[in-house]
Amino acid sequence: xxxxxxxxCKSCGQWFHPSRGGQxxxxxxxxxxxxxxxxEKARQRAQQQEKRKRQEEARADRQQTRARKLALKTRNDWKxxxxxxxxxxxxxRDAGQPCISCGALPAPKFGGTMDCGHYHTRGARPWLAFxxxxxxxxxxxxxxxxxxxxxxxxxGLIDRIGPDKVEALNCNNTPRKFxxxxxxRIKSIFTRKVRSLERRRACHQxxx
Numbered sequence: 001x002x003x004x005x006x007x008x009c010k011s012c013g014q015w016f017h018p019s020r021g022g023q024x025x026x027x028x029x030x031x032x033x034x035x036x037x038x039x040e041k042a043r044q045r046a047q048q049q050e051k052r053k054r055q056e057e058a059r060a061d062r063q064q065t066r067a068r069k070l071a072l073k074t075r076n077d078w079k080x081x082x083x084x085x086x087x088x089x090x091x092x093r094d095a096g097q098p099c100i101s102c103g104a105l106p107a108p109k110f111g112g113t114m115d116c117g118h119y120h121t122r123g124a125r126p127w128l129a130f131x132x133x134x135x136x137x138x139x140x141x142x143x144x145x146x147x148x149x150x151x152x153x154x155x156g157l158i159d160r161i162g163p164d165k166v167e168a169l170n171c172n173n174t175p176r177k178f179x180x181x182x183x184x185r186i187k188s189i190f191t192r193k194v195r196s197l198e199r200r201r202a203c204h205q206x207x208x
Contacts, residue, residue, distance in 0.1 A: 010034050078183035085190040086130050087116035092197050094137030100156035101142040101149035115143040119153050120169060127176035130186050133157070133165050 006017045011030035018024075025031045091114055098105050100117060107113045117138025120128045128134040136157065142149040157166045 011037070075180050075183070078180050078187070079178070082183040082186040082190075083122075083129060085187045085194065086135075089190040089193050089197070090116040090132070090135045091137055092194055097137055099139035099142055100136035100160070101138055101146070101152035103156075104139050104141075106137070106139070113140055114138065115140055117143045117153060119150070119157055119166075120172075125172070127174070127178075128169065128172060131169070131172075133161055134169055136160065 004018045004021065006015050007024070008015055009026040009030050010024045011034040012026065014026055016026035025034050094100075094114070096106070099114070114137045116135055118129065119134050119136075122129045125134075136153075138149075138153070142152070154166060157169075
């Protein structure tokens with residue numbers, strides 16, 4: 001019988017002449033060592049597969065939990081979240097500008113000293129709650145303690161956006177009722193706007 005061509009041992013790396021086809025190790029010692037290595041590799045693969053399985057199950061659980069929470073959200077929940085995203089954008093848009101009513105500059109205070117003020121209040125004209133012309137950064141004192149300081153707010157808007165746009169706000173008397181899908185869009189739009197504005201400002205600060 002012809003001698004089989006030599007090959008390299010899968011365990012020790014030495015060249016040897018196999019005594020039978022399919023032999024991949026040169027000795028019993030190397031066979032035992034190679035078997036241990038393969039057993040360890042199989043154990044690690046099994047652990048990785050189990051880890052991936054747990055991660056997939058956890059991801060599925062999170063998705064189900066998120067879906068359940070979304071299903072339980074009411075119209076008021078979506079409205080509140082949409083308003084929060086919108087207000088945050090307005091405060092960020094007007095960051096560093098003085099109060100629209102009294103002209104006070106924002107104080108360097110934790111949590112901020114500026115609100116998103118509404119010229120026509122959300123209670124009086126809720127259909128203008130998400131109108132960017134109807135809103136501006138307003139100090140907490142004017143917005144909360146002075147009932148919005150409406151006359152001063154109006155003059156501040158006239159100076160900032162012009163009398164025609166303010167008059168358009170004053171003439172906007174047609175009520176609108178927003179549904180959940182509208183609130184979802186508002187939240188999504190202004191969340192993206194906030195992120196974009198934050199990124200741009202971070203880039204400007206780095207460049208400076």
